[in-house]
Amino acid sequence: MSTTQTRAGATRRPSTATRRQHRAAYLFVLPFFVVFVAMLVVPLVYSGYLSLFERRLIGGESFVGLANYLRAFGDPNFWGGLGRVATFLVVQVPIMLGLALFFALALDSGRARGSRSARLLIFMPYAVPAVIATLMWGYLYGPDFGPLAQIARAVGFGTPDFLSPQSILGSMMNIVTWEFVGYNMIIMYAALRAIPAELYEAAEIDGAGQFRTAWSIKIPAIRPAIILTVIFSVIGSFQLFNEPSLLNAVAPDAISNSFTPNYYAYNLAFINQELNYASAIAFLLGLVIAVVSYVVQLGEQRRERRERKGTA
Amino acid sequence: MRNTRRAAASVLGSAAVLGLVLTGCSPSASDAPSGEAVTQDQIDEAMTTPTELTFWTWVPDIEDEVKLFEEKYPEISVTVENVGQGLPHYQKLRSAIEAGEGAPDVAQIEYQYIPSFVLGESLLDLTPYGADDLSGDYVEWAWNQVSPGEQVWAIPQDVGPMGNLYREDILAQAGITEPPATWEEYAQAAEAVKTSTGSYISNLGATQAGQMIGFFWQAGVKPFGYDGAETVTIDVNSDGAKEVADYWTDLIQRDLISTDVDFNDAWYQGLASGKYAGWLTAAWGPVFLQGTAEGTTGLWRAAPLPQWEAGQNVSGNWGGSADAVLASSENPIAAAMLAQFINHDEESAMQLATQQFLYPPQTSVLEDPAFVDQESEFYGGQQVNKLFAEISDTVDTDFQWLPFMDYVYSSYEETLGTVIADRGDISAALDTWQDQLVSYAEAQGFTVQ
Numbered sequence: 001m002s003t004t005q006t007r008a009g010a011t012r013r014p015s016t017a018t019r020r021q022h023r024a025a026y027l028f029v030l031p032f033f034v035v036f037v038a039m040l041v042v043p044l045v046y047s048g049y050l051s052l053f054e055r056r057l058i059g060g061e062s063f064v065g066l067a068n069y070l071r072a073f074g075d076p077n078f079w080g081g082l083g084r085v086a087t088f089l090v091v092q093v094p095i096m097l098g099l100a101l102f103f104a105l106a107l108d109s110g111r112a113r114g115s116r117s118a119r120l121l122i123f124m125p126y127a128v129p130a131v132i133a134t135l136m137w138g139y140l141y142g143p144d145f146g147p148l149a150q151i152a153r154a155v156g157f158g159t160p161d162f163l164s165p166q167s168i169l170g171s172m173m174n175i176v177t178w179e180f181v182g183y184n185m186i187i188m189y190a191a192l193r194a195i196p197a198e199l200y201e202a203a204e205i206d207g208a209g210q211f212r213t214a215w216s217i218k219i220p221a222i223r224p225a226i227i228l229t230v231i232f233s234v235i236g237s238f239q240l241f242n243e244p245s246l247l248n249a250v251a252p253d254a255i256s257n258s259f260t261p262n263y264y265a266y267n268l269a270f271i272n273q274e275l276n277y278a279s280a281i282a283f284l285l286g287l288v289i290a291v292v293s294y295v296v297q298l299g300e301q302r303r304e305r306r307e308r309k310g311t312a
Numbered sequence: 313m314r315n316t317r318r319a320a321a322s323v324l325g326s327a328a329v330l331g332l333v334l335t336g337c338s339p340s341a342s343d344a345p346s347g348e349a350v351t352q353d354q355i356d357e358a359m360t361t362p363t364e365l366t367f368w369t370w371v372p373d374i375e376d377e378v379k380l381f382e383e384k385y386p387e388i389s390v391t392v393e394n395v396g397q398g399l400p401h402y403q404k405l406r407s408a409i410e411a412g413e414g415a416p417d418v419a420q421i422e423y424q425y426i427p428s429f430v431l432g433e434s435l436l437d438l439t440p441y442g443a444d445d446l447s448g449d450y451v452e453w454a455w456n457q458v459s460p461g462e463q464v465w466a467i468p469q470d471v472g473p474m475g476n477l478y479r480e481d482i483l484a485q486a487g488i489t490e491p492p493a494t495w496e497e498y499a500q501a502a503e504a505v506k507t508s509t510g511s512y513i514s515n516l517g518a519t520q521a522g523q524m525i526g527f528f529w530q531a532g533v534k535p536f537g538y539d540g541a542e543t544v545t546i547d548v549n550s551d552g553a554k555e556v557a558d559y560w561t562d563l564i565q566r567d568l569i570s571t572d573v574d575f576n577d578a579w580y581q582g583l584a585s586g587k588y589a590g591w592l593t594a595a596w597g598p599v600f601l602q603g604t605a606e607g608t609t610g611l612w613r614a615a616p617l618p619q620w621e622a623g624q625n626v627s628g629n630w631g632g633s634a635d636a637v638l639a640s641s642e643n644p645i646a647a648a649m650l651a652q653f654i655n656h657d658e659e660s661a662m663q664l665a666t667q668q669f670l671y672p673p674q675t676s677v678l679e680d681p682a683f684v685d686q687e688s689e690f691y692g693g694q695q696v697n698k699l700f701a702e703i704s705d706t707v708d709t710d711f712q713w714l715p716f717m718d719y720v721y722s723s724y725e726e727t728l729g730t731v732i733a734d735r736g737d738i739s740a741a742l743d744t745w746q747d748q749l750v751s752y753a754e755a756q757g758f759t760v761q
Contacts (some may be wrong), residue, residue, distance in 0.1 A: 057431060057716065058542050058757030143586070144578045165730075250576050252519040252725050254731030271405050271718045272752070 016073045052277035068280035077258035078281060082288065084169065085260050089237040092173040097229055099177070105214050107185075108192040110164035119189070123182035130179060134246040137175045142250065163251035172243045180236070184229040191225035193216060226301045231293050238289045241266065337613070348643060349440045358645035365415040365647055366662055368405065369635070371396040371469075371668055377660040382655045387647050387728065398422075405675050409434045415638050417647035422633045423457040426465050427715040429636065436637040438464040441648035446656055453709040454673035458634050460712065464604045466634035467655040470560045470670035472594025473704040474526045474628050476615045477601060478513075479608070480692065482589035485509050493614035495559060498618040511589040516560060517574035519729035521721045522630045524556075526594065529628030529711050530617055531556050543759045544714055546749045549742040557738035565734050571732050580604045580609070592617065594630040595671035595700040602690040609689060614696045616703055627706045651724035671700060678704060714749070716756065722746045 057060040072078050085277075103122055107115045107299040125133065126186050141162035143149050149159050162171045195218065248255045251276050257271070258264035261281060270276035332538040367378065367390050377388045393416065395404045402425060409432065429435050443464040446685060447455050450468050453618040458466040476491060481488075485497035486505040492498035501514040517523055528535055533552040535544030547553075570588065572579055582588050591597060598614060605612075635651040637644060654660055658676065665672040665683050677683050684698040687695050714720055723745060731741040753760050 007404040056755070139577060142578045144551045144572075145581050148576075250573060250578070252573055256726055256730075257722055267722065271722045273716065273718070273756075303341075 019273060042184070046280060047279040050276050051283055053276045055276055064276075067208045068277050068312065069284065070285050071277065072280050077256075077264060078261060078284070080256075081258045081261040082285075083263050084237050085240055088169065088176075088240060089172060089234060092176060093230070093233040093237060096174070096177045096181055097184055097226070097233065099181050100229065101188055101219070101226070103181065103219060104188035104192055107189055107208055108218070109214075111210075119186075122185055125179050125181070126183040126253075128179070130242045133179050134243050137171070137178075138250045141171055157221055163247070163254055165254040168247065168251055168254040172240070172247070175243055176236075180233075185237060187229055188222055188223050191222035195221045223300070227297070230296055234292050234296060235289055238262075238285060238292070340614055355441075355645055355649070356412075357695075358643070359385045359649060360387050363388045363643045363646045365643060366651055367392050367416065367418045367635075367650065368395055368401065368416040370401060371420065371664075371670065373668060374654070374664075375559070376667060377523070377654050377663055378650075380657065380660050380663075381650055383644075384657075385649070387718050388650075390650060398432070401719070405429075406432075407755060409638070409640065412640070415640050417643060417652050418635055418637055419642040420469065420633050420679070421628075421636050422631065422719045424713040426458065426636065427460075427540075427713050428635065428717060430465055430540065431715040434639055434643055435465045436639045436641065436648065437465070438467070438637060438648050438651070439464050441645065443652060443653070446652065449656065449675060450673045450706070451675060451678070451704050453629070453707045453711070454632070456709055457632075460538075466636035467722045468632070468634045468673040469575065469655045469664070470596065470632050471673045471704065472526075472596050472628050472629050472631035472671060473700055473707050474592065474594050474617050475597070475700060475703050476529065476590060477612055478591050478615065479511075479586065479591035479595055479611050479612045480613045482509050482511050482586060483513075485677065490612065492618045494622050495618045495620055499559070499563060499568070502563055503566070505589050506568050509586075509589065511586055512570040513568065513588075514590045514592050515570045515572050515574060515579065515588045516564065517579075518571045518733040519725045519727075520574055521724040523592065524560075524728065526628040526630035527556050527571040527592075529708060530554055530626055531620055531628075532626070532708060534711065535713045536720075536761070539714050540755070543564055543710075543761060544716070544753050545761045546746060546753060548749065549739075549746040551743055554739045557742055560732075561736075561738045564732065564738075567735075571734075571735070572670075584608060594632075595704070596669070598632060598691065598700075599669040599695045602688075610692050614691055614694060614699050616699070616706075626708060627703045629707050629711070632671070672746050673704075695706050714753070716752070720749060723752070 052063060052065060053061050054064045054068065103118075107119055128136075140146050140148055143159050144162065146162075146177055148162070152158065152160050159169060199217055199221070200213065203217055208216065239262050240260040244255050244259040244263045245266070255263075257267040262285065265278045265281040265285070268274045268281065333693070365388060367374075369392065375392050378392055382390060395401055401420070405415065405419055405421075418761060426435070430559050439462070446467065447459065447464075454468045454471050458464060458468055478491060480624070483501065483505060484499070485492075486508045488501050488504060492501045498513070505513045525535070531552055533550060533556065535546070535548040535553060537547075562568070564571055570582075572582060583591065583601060584607055586608075591601065593601070598718055601612065602609075608761045616625065620627065635655060637647040637651055641647045655664070656674070661672060661674045661677050662680065662683065665677050666686075672678060672683070678701040684701050685695060687693045688696045727745040727748060728738060728741045729739055730736075750760050
């Protein structure tokens with residue numbers, strides 16, 4: 001009896017200290033969880049709940065189960081939008097990340113002069129709010145008074161139509177690339193700075209040049225950072241919203257209401273008054289993003305495992 | 313004290329809303345007086361009781377008119393809030409109504425959106441508050457817009473009877489000295505202007521549903537109807553509508569009319585630089601243009617719309633809004649009085665017309681020499697207000713809207729908008745538009761006629 005008591009007492013003493021520590025830890029993460037629950041979990045649950053109903057302007061609300069999801073599966077507008085963002089993803093993301101990697105390596109090599117200001121200049125577009133950036137590009141693209149068109153006319157190339165239905169997606173890719181190259185570059189650059197210098201020394205001793213070092217040491221070393229930017233870009237592409245909704249003011253004929261899934265959900269909710277169907281679309285989109293992000297991550301993990309086995 | 317109480321109330325309110333929403337109920341409209349006339353005593357009592365009202369509007373400096381109201385009723389204080397113009401305004405209004413909390417007492421609503429708020433039982437019938445007595449003080453078609461049946465849903469604030477603004481100098485270069493009187497003459501003028509000056513006689517905004525619907529209105533086409541309950545009439549591809557569509561298709565395909573998207577920078581510059589030699593617009597257009605194309609002062613003139621038959625004199629309407637009282641208002645009497653005062657009081661109505669440049673629907677202002685005799689330097693000294701006052705009398709009195717105009721406009725953009733931009737066949741697009749509207753209406757539970 002007494003032994004158990006003392007034993008319990010003995011274990012209790014350090015446990016109060018840990019418990020206090022634990023309490024402090026919980027206290028620190030509490031604000032995050034409060035916001036997380038209020039701003040993410042609650043709306044998510046609510047929108048999931050909404051997606052199971054249908055409310056009509058006449059006749060009110062009724063439970064329809066998964067009918068909204070079934071409707072989305074057969075909705076060419078939803079698939080069209082999804083296809084568009086998939087194209088966007090496949091074309092724009094490699095270009096953007098390639099450029100970001102190139103700039104990050106160039107800055108890290110220390111060969112470029114004025115690298116500090118170059119870094120700032122490349123990063124600067126990210127500091128411009130997306131809304132302003134899109135409005136600005138909308139003006140630059142203008143066929144009558146936009147400077148790009150004026151220059152093209154002046155040198156005899158005719159008037160390029162950046163806002164036509166055929167070229168609007170490309171024009172958007174350009175805006176997004178312009179905006180996010182700097183952001184991705186900073187992530188990669190920060191990872192490059194964290195590579196231990198011994199590796200470089202060893203490489204130099206082995207006689208590796210700049211390119212060889214970049215290819216065989218730097219890029220593999222920052223692969224986790226690159227994967228991070230890939231996943232951010234996947235999510236960003238699928239969620240494309242600002243650009244279509246703002247460019248719609250200058251090119252409404254080129255941007256349909258279902259141009260991207262997010263824009264479609266927004267229009268369904270606020271123009272068509274189909275809040276329930278919009279919730280279902282939003283949910284499906286979330287699912288697609290989760291799956292694609294998971295596949296990207298899984299691919300990377302497999303690769304890592306394979307390489308580890310190879311070196312072992 | 314009041315603040316804390318309000319905060320507590322709002323927390324409780326949101327909890328209540330969440331509860332309602334989760335149980336799938338929608339908050340019912342507040343217990344609005346059911347059609348019984350409010351007595352003068354009740355009004356007097358309400359107007360001498362300290363009250364706070366909220367007023368959502370996007371009219372700049374309307375605080376000046378609100379001040380007149382507050383001077384007359386010192387116990388009432390009004391907070392004017394601008395939550396955005398057009399779509400954002402309605403989105404916020406609908407969200408607030410949905411939430412059952414945070415909606416204003418009085419809100420500005422464009423005519424075409426009134427039916428959608430009536431459908432949701434969100435507006436207060438103003439007849440018990442004496443609004444019916446005002447009917448004779450407004451041009452008939454404007455009053456019909458706010459009072460399609462027995463009830464009065466809002467007080468008209470401004471209207472947009474349509475006319476033709478044109479550059480006298482550019483038309484003169486093309487040998488045209490008189491504004492085209494018929495659409496046929498207009499088409500000939502368009503050709504002359506294009507060949508001899510390179511300008512377009514006008515721009516038809518590719519996605520500007522309001523303008524096209526205004527043309528339908530002028531041509532006597534009745535594309536929409538709503539009985540106030542569950543039955544809608546949709547007839548956007550009638551023969552009349554197709555006739556209008558074919559006219560524009562022809563001009564567009566011969567490249568005599570541009571189809572640029574309007575109300576953006578490029579379009580403003582086009583108006584200022586002579587790319588467009590005219591603008592078929594509404595009564596709010598003259599002042600708007602004056603602000604946009606300052607450098608062309610004195611070169612513009614105003615005229616009525618060209619007519620389908622020589623000798624006819626009819627017009628349509630594009631835009632305009634009214635002030636409605638929300639059914640959820642806790643101070644319906646004071647709110648109804650505010651809506652009426654702003655748009656009916658002689659001084660306030662006059663000020664709206666001359667300071668805020670809202671084109672008035674009140675006959676008293678339309679007949680007041682102080683308003684109609686104004687000479688506009690921008691239009692070469694022409695009495696533009698008088699011209700539009702005359703046009704205002706020629707607008708077809710009977711025109712209805714559907715209770716889901718947001719969708720109608722967005723569907724227009726998808727169907728006619730793209731076709732106009734691509735210089736295709738507008739008539740064919742009308743059929744697609746019709747199909748989309750009918751299937752939407754049916755999916756929403758309406759009976760379509």
